[in-house]
Amino acid sequence: xxxxxxxxxxxxxxxxxxxxxxxxxxxxxxxxxxxxxxxxxxxxxxxxxxxxxxxxxxxxxxxxxxxxxxxxxxxxxxxxxxxxxxxxxxxxxxxxxxxxxxxxxxxxxxxxxxxxxxxxxxxxxxxxxxxxxxxxxxxxxxxxxxxxxxxxxxxxxxxxxxxxxxxxxxxxxxxxxxxxxxxxxxxxxxxxxxxxxxxxxxxxxxxxxxxxxxxxxxxxxxxxxxxxxxxxxxxxxxxxxxxxxxxxxxxxxxxxxxxxxxxxxxxxxxxxxxxxxxxxxxxxxxxxxxxxxxxxxxxxxxxxxxxxxxxxxxxxxxxxxxxxxxxxxxxxxxxxxxxxxxxxxxxxxxxxxxxxxxxxxxxxxxxxxxxxxxxxxxxxxxxxxxxxxxxxxxxxxxxxxxxxxxxxxxxxxxxxxxxxxxxxxxxxxxxxxxxxxxxxxxxxxxxxxxxxxxxxxxxxxxxxxxxxxxxxxxxxxxxxxxxxxxxxxxxxxxxxxxxxxxxxxxxxxxxxxxxxxxxxxxxxxxxxxxxxxxxxxxxxxxxxxxxxxxxxxxxxxxxxxxxxxxxxxxxxxxxxxxxxxxxxxxxxxxxxxxxxxxxxxxxxxxxxxxxxxxxxxxxxxxxxxxxxxxxxxxxxxxxxxxxxxxxxxxxxxxx
Amino acid sequence: xxxxxxxxxxxxxxxxxxxxxxxxxxxxxxxxxxxxxxxxxxxxxxxxxxxxxxxxxxxxxxxxxxxxxxxxxxxxxxxxxxxxxxxxxxxxxxxxxxxxxxxxxxxxxxxxxxxxxxxxxxxxxxxxxxxxxxxxxxxxxxxxxxxxxxxxxxxxxxxxxxxxxxxxxxxxxxxxxxxxxxxxxxxxxxxxxxxxxxxxxxxxxxxxxxxxxxxxxxxxxxxxxxxxxxxxxxxxxxxxxxxxxxxxxxxxxxxxxxxxxx
Numbered sequence: 001x002x003x004x005x006x007x008x009x010x011x012x013x014x015x016x017x018x019x020x021x022x023x024x025x026x027x028x029x030x031x032x033x034x035x036x037x038x039x040x041x042x043x044x045x046x047x048x049x050x051x052x053x054x055x056x057x058x059x060x061x062x063x064x065x066x067x068x069x070x071x072x073x074x075x076x077x078x079x080x081x082x083x084x085x086x087x088x089x090x091x092x093x094x095x096x097x098x099x100x101x102x103x104x105x106x107x108x109x110x111x112x113x114x115x116x117x118x119x120x121x122x123x124x125x126x127x128x129x130x131x132x133x134x135x136x137x138x139x140x141x142x143x144x145x146x147x148x149x150x151x152x153x154x155x156x157x158x159x160x161x162x163x164x165x166x167x168x169x170x171x172x173x174x175x176x177x178x179x180x181x182x183x184x185x186x187x188x189x190x191x192x193x194x195x196x197x198x199x200x201x202x203x204x205x206x207x208x209x210x211x212x213x214x215x216x217x218x219x220x221x222x223x224x225x226x227x228x229x230x231x232x233x234x235x236x237x238x239x240x241x242x243x244x245x246x247x248x249x250x251x252x253x254x255x256x257x258x259x260x261x262x263x264x265x266x267x268x269x270x271x272x273x274x275x276x277x278x279x280x281x282x283x284x285x286x287x288x289x290x291x292x293x294x295x296x297x298x299x300x301x302x303x304x305x306x307x308x309x310x311x312x313x314x315x316x317x318x319x320x321x322x323x324x325x326x327x328x329x330x331x332x333x334x335x336x337x338x339x340x341x342x343x344x345x346x347x348x349x350x351x352x353x354x355x356x357x358x359x360x361x362x363x364x365x366x367x368x369x370x371x372x373x374x375x376x377x378x379x380x381x382x383x384x385x386x387x388x389x390x391x392x393x394x395x396x397x398x399x400x401x402x403x404x405x406x407x408x409x410x411x412x413x414x415x416x417x418x419x420x421x422x423x424x425x426x427x428x429x430x431x432x433x434x435x436x437x438x439x440x441x442x443x444x445x446x447x448x449x450x451x452x453x454x455x456x457x458x459x460x461x462x463x464x465x466x467x468x469x470x471x472x473x474x475x476x477x478x479x480x481x482x483x484x485x486x487x488x489x490x491x492x493x494x495x496x497x498x499x500x501x502x503x504x505x506x507x508x509x510x511x512x513x514x515x516x517x518x519x520x521x522x523x524x525x526x527x528x529x530x531x532x533x534x535x536x537x538x539x540x541x542x543x544x545x546x547x548x549x550x551x552x553x554x555x556x557x558x559x560x561x562x563x564x565x566x567x568x569x570x571x572x573x574x575x576x577x578x579x580x581x582x583x584x585x586x587x588x589x590x591x592x593x594x595x596x597x598x599x600x601x602x603x604x605x606x607x608x609x610x611x612x613x614x615x616x617x618x619x620x621x622x623x624x625x626x627x628x629x630x631x632x633x634x635x636x637x638x639x640x641x642x643x644x645x646x647x648x649x650x651x652x653x654x655x
Numbered sequence: 656x657x658x659x660x661x662x663x664x665x666x667x668x669x670x671x672x673x674x675x676x677x678x679x680x681x682x683x684x685x686x687x688x689x690x691x692x693x694x695x696x697x698x699x700x701x702x703x704x705x706x707x708x709x710x711x712x713x714x715x716x717x718x719x720x721x722x723x724x725x726x727x728x729x730x731x732x733x734x735x736x737x738x739x740x741x742x743x744x745x746x747x748x749x750x751x752x753x754x755x756x757x758x759x760x761x762x763x764x765x766x767x768x769x770x771x772x773x774x775x776x777x778x779x780x781x782x783x784x785x786x787x788x789x790x791x792x793x794x795x796x797x798x799x800x801x802x803x804x805x806x807x808x809x810x811x812x813x814x815x816x817x818x819x820x821x822x823x824x825x826x827x828x829x830x831x832x833x834x835x836x837x838x839x840x841x842x843x844x845x846x847x848x849x850x851x852x853x854x855x856x857x858x859x860x861x862x863x864x865x866x867x868x869x870x871x872x873x874x875x876x877x878x879x880x881x882x883x884x885x886x887x888x889x890x891x892x893x894x895x896x897x898x899x900x901x902x903x904x905x906x907x908x909x910x911x912x913x914x915x916x917x
Contacts, residue, residue, distance in 0.1 A: 036796035037808065147801075150862065265806035 012187040013210040015051070015088035017252045019182070022048035025228055025255055031077045034262035034270060042077060044255070050078075050164070052178050054085035057167025058116065059177065061140055061158075065090030065184075068112045068193065072096045072105075072128075073120025075234040075247065075260045078144045078160055082118040083248055087191055087210075089181045094193045094205070095239040097591045099584075101625075102127040108195050108203060109135045111437065118160070121145040129154060187211040193436050194241050196388050197590040205436030206241075206388045216393035216430025217249035219411050223396060224358050228255035230277045231355075235260075235267045240592065241388040242363065246280045249391070268292075271352030279359040283366040284593060286381070289351055290370055291497060295525055311339035312376070319344075319376030324400045344377045353379050358399075360384050362392065362407070363592065365468075365487075367495030371404050383407045385466060389445070389452055391430025395466045406465035415451075416466065422457035423472040474597070476507025482569030484512065486597060489570065492560060496553040497522045501582045501589070503600050504572070505608060511573040513611040515604070516550055517541075517581055523549070538636050541577045547641055550577060558646045568648040574611050575643060576618075578604075579636030585625045607638060616640050663691030666867050667712065667835060672721035674707055674891075681707040682718070682891045689835070694861055694868045696878045698902075699888035700911065705871045706748060708888065709837045712869070713745055714738040726834070740768050744833035746824045748840045748871075754813035758823050761812055762798060765830025766791040798826050801863070802856060818849035825856060829864075836860065838870040842877055850874065854881055879903070887911070 011017050021030065026045035033040050042050065063069065069086040071093050073079050086093040094112045096105055098120065105127060108114075115137050119125055125143050132138060132154075143149060144160045171178060191210040195203040220226075234247035251258045256278070261270040268289075297308050318332040328336075348354050359374070362384040374381040380399065385407035386392030394416070397408035410416050415427040427450055434442040445453050457472040469475065470485040478484050486504040493502035493516065501517035518541050526549065527534055534540040558571040582588040588600050601608055603622075610618035621635045665688040674682040682704045689695050697705045710716040711723065714733040723730050725741060744765070752761050769791065770777070776784040799805055802822050807815060812823055821841060828836055841857065842850045854877055860866050872878050878885060879899040887895035887908045895901075895908040902908055 036793065036800055037805075038796075148859065262805045263803070269806070269809075 013185040014252055015084055015182050018048055018084050021255050029257050031258045033077050033260040051081045051084040053164045053167035054081055055088045056171040056178055057163040059089055060166050060170040063116050067091045068094045068114055070094050070096055070114040070117035072124045073098050074264055076120055076144055077260055092190050092193055097237055097239045102130045106131050106134055116140045118142045122148040194388050197592045204441055207433045207436050209433050212430045213249050213391050216391035217253040221250055221254045226254040230256035232278050233259045233271055233274050233276045241392050245392050275355040277355050277357050279356055282363040283361050286370055290373055311343040314339050315376035323378050348377055365491040368404055389432045390426055390428040393428050393430035394426050406467050409464050418459055424454045424456050424458050425451035426454055427451050478506055479510050484570050492557045503595050503597055512570050514572050514575040516575055516577050538579045541579055554643050562646040562648050571645055572643055576638050576640045579638055580622055580634050666691045668724040670722045672718045674716055674718050680891050685893050687886055691867055692865050693883045694881055696882035696885045697871050698878055703888040704891040705888055709839055713743045742834035744828035744831040745837035746828050750820050750824055752812045752824055755811055757809050757811055759808050761823055762795045762826045762830050765827035795830055798829050802826050818845050836866050836868045840871050842874055
């Protein structure tokens with residue numbers, strides 16, 4: 001096989017990076033996947049070959065430079081190779097969210113003019129076949145997993161294995177094709193189009209160049225000192241910038257090993273088996289892990305529970321300080337090391353975090369309890385800040401400077417400017433080239449001086465750390481002029497384990513009211529322990545006992561708010577517990593689980609009216625969409641509760 | 656997805672089978688054929704003799720009259736494990752798994768009849784016994800993958816919800832790589848989602864492995880959707896035999912089982 005000469009190998013595009021790894025560490029494991037209960041490995045050399053054959057196969061079927069390749073599925077080695085394969089022949093990979101329903105995919109397929117798609121399995125194939133009449137351009141669908149595909153006869157379908165064999169033959173017949181194509185790639189070519197989840201409007205395709213993404217990944221790798229001995233578990237959606245940066249960009253820059261879980265249900269087990277050294281997850285995942293631990297501890301024997309409570313108290317007192325190398329007294333140190341042997345070590349092992357050097361979270365605010373919990377166990381959990389448009393490369397917390405209320409200091413090469421209304425403007429090496437086929441949107445988002453408008457409101461504090469308050473356009477005012485930052489309130493509410501989602505209203509109104517969603521697992525468990533019978537979600541959400549439970553949470557939030565002068569006026573005055581869980585399938589959340597406040601207010605208008613109208617209950621019927629695309633109706637009588645106002649701090653002192 | 660399989664020759668024939676317990680006639684003069692690759696449903700009211708019929712097929716009961724021919728060989732008196740080694744596997748109405756053992760181990764037990772190494776060699780786990788175990792484990796992993804139960808591989812069966820236990824039991828039956836699979840009320844007590852999953856698996860088993868399936872089921876929707884042919888029993892007699900559509904319009908069946916219309 002002809003490889004480009006060593007001197008000619010540069011590392012300015014991802015396919016060239018891949019070749020470089022195949023040359024330098026060819027026999028080291030590049031990627032693993034658990035299949036039939038066994039971890040299968042591919043070395044960098046094998047991965048490079050797979051990519052080469054795949055690229056040749058695609059070319060043999062008429063896929064050319066300048067075209068876009070849709071990639072849909074869970075994290076699989078073959079799908080990661082598809083990125084590199086498309087890039088090496090000058091095409092652009094476009095990953096789609098694998099849990100999106102067919103209609104949602106249609107827009108992206110149309111917008112990106114997709115002719116060829118590589119997908120994981122029957123589920124995704126079915127969605128694409130359903131869209132064939134609307135997307136006549138689509139002419140080749142390659143699938144990885146042949147399960148259930150036996151009776152499909154559509155001419156568009158091709159199994160991955162066959163495509164690879166076609167590629168192998170093509171490569172033998174045209175040995176110069178691949179190296180020539182690969183070397184023709186330029187660093188300023190678009191390397192990937194990532195569609196934003198679209199909190200407000202249609203998804204927009206963010207075009208990133210090789211140079212931008214590689215620079216961002218290099219910056220990250222340099223910042224935390226990753227190298228080829230690191231291991232990660234890739235389980236986040238491949239269409240999310242976080243996963244693309246983490247499992248593709250950084251992996252190809254640092255040369256570390258990417259592990260793909262067996263299925264989305266086995267992530268926890270796989271995490272324990274792999275023991276990654278570097279971990280990245282949105283707060284929601286950390287929260288789920290903690291909830292699981294807490295539920296299991298509640299079922300544990302009395303002695304174990306006692307030990308856990310005692311030592312977690314020690315860890316809360318001094319765990320994070322010990323990790324950050326701050327001065328801690330000898331008694332606490334001894335207690336902590338005892339706890340490490342008896343509780344923290346085994347717990348870390350159970351969470352699959354025994355070997356973690358660095359863990360990051362980002363994308364949403366993280367709760368104080370959550371944050372403290374992981375850090376006190378000796379897990380170096382830090383926050384980062386970034387968007388799809390900046391390759392998630394803006395701010396990171398340096399080791400030892402991890403704080404709850406900030407997202408860290410600007411990364412090397414990043415410039416931050418605060419515009420009027422507190423909006424954060426960013427210039428990052430990982431900046432987008434443009435929005436795909438949307439020059440107006442590009443012009444709107446990038447200022448004349450080349451800054452990207454993040455749309456977030458925030459400020460740099462005296463230590464140079466960036467603090468985020470809310471979305472700039474969401475920050476509103478109550479009728480009496482008090483500042484109202486809905487996301488800030490919602491995050492405070494969501495930090496309670498019983499509250500899954502919260503939606504706050506108040507802009508242009510007299511007072512703040514809130515919708516709450518119960519966290520079914522935690523509240524269900526609580527109900528079980530308290531002998532509270534219930535038939536299902538709707539019933540449980542409407543129980544007076546549950547209302548009382550949530551009222552306690554709201555009271556605590558109000559007490560918190562009362563302590564800060566500027567926010568004391570935005571205390572929550574009335575709330576209700578929604579009869580259904582807010583769901584991305586019903587367009588109430590984005591695919592990354594952010595609340596679409598405006599849409600929710602519109603959809604549940606009768607409830608909002610009832611909140612502000614003073615009624616104490618409201619009957620409502622709601623359309624829901626099930627995972628298979630069918631729809632149904634949930635009806636409920638939703639009760640509304642008033643909440644006592646906590647007097648602002650100075651009043652209490654006076655009393 | 657359309658369903659295209661070629662139904663073959665009869666794999667199992669029962670000729671004039673009668674079975675009685677003391678004075679009770681559980682089955683009287685029941686004759687039927689099960690053709691290769693088909694899904695045959697047996698329906699009937701409680702006590703109609705459905706489970707007895709399955710028990711005759713896999714050798715638990717011995718008919719007082721009549722013959723059973725499986726894969727061309729008319730059988731004499733036989734024990735259940737002989738039926739198993741001839742390629743008949745089954746699941747039970749009330750789950751019969753080893754509750755304390757993991758899913759993986761439970762499904763491994765389905766491979767017992769295929770193990771060749773002696774007890775001694777298995778105990779010391781070297782050479783042939785070891786290779787054999789690895790081979791069987793591979794087969795079991797394929798079944799785990801097929802039934803999508805990777806996440807509970809190492810969970811003790813007793814801790815699983817009912818619907819998953821049923822799936823594990825199907826897995827154990829599949830581990831024997833049967834030619835004929837008997838399912839006794841595979842969907843009893845399941846919610847709609849679990850029933851849909853189970854139906855999917857029954858069709859997939861039939862499709863991917865070409866396994867012939869005889870199932871007893873009370874959910875008419877499931878029966879009519881899944882099966883190629885339906886046999887109706889009432890008081891130990893066969894009162895209907897035909898495609899789901901034929902059964903739906905068979906007056907005897909409507910009277911006896913689906914309810915008399917007024």
